Amino acid sequence: MGDNMTPTALLRQAHEAGLTVFVRGDQLVVRGQPEQEPLARALLARKADLYPIVKATMAFVPPATDTTGTTDANRPAPPSEAVLALDLPDASTWCRKAAALISTIGDRNARLAMRELFEERAAVCEFCGNMTRDEAERKAYHLLEQAMQRGGLA
Secondary structure, eight states: TTSOHHHHHHHHHHHHTEEEEEEEEEEEEEOGGGHHHHHHHHHHHHHHHHHHHHHHHTSSSSSEOOTTTTTEEEOOOOOOSOGGGGGTTOOHHHHHHHHHHHTTTTOHHHHHHHHHHHHHHHHHHTTSOOHHHHHHHHHHHHHHOOOHHHHOOO
8 A cells, every 4th residue: 555656656645644744853753543553554564755755845834723722743743635845834935836827727636736846846855855945946946847847738
């Protein structure tokens, strides 16, 4: 399960299954219902691929708030389509540019694919390419532009 999936596709599957995936220190933490254990194990087996992406995107995900209004920084809210890392006000210039470009795509699945491309490329450039976050997001933005042009989306 999940061996042939891209890391972001695997994370999306986890989110759709109701799992919460976040980083605490050097650990990848997966929380969810017991029936999701096989998927949780698949996520943990891919820690090397998932950790940098989850760590990079967690910077944009607001912490969860319980019913009393108390915020727990160690319990991040799972990302949803409505709250995209690209759309939050503290996102970088390159993230905002990517969000604006992606928003021009009419097809929902194509928008999600392009968002996934941007986030994954930025994470790979930053953590595997030893780039600063700004450099990585700039590079990912230009790759996004090229992909959209090749796919006839821009």
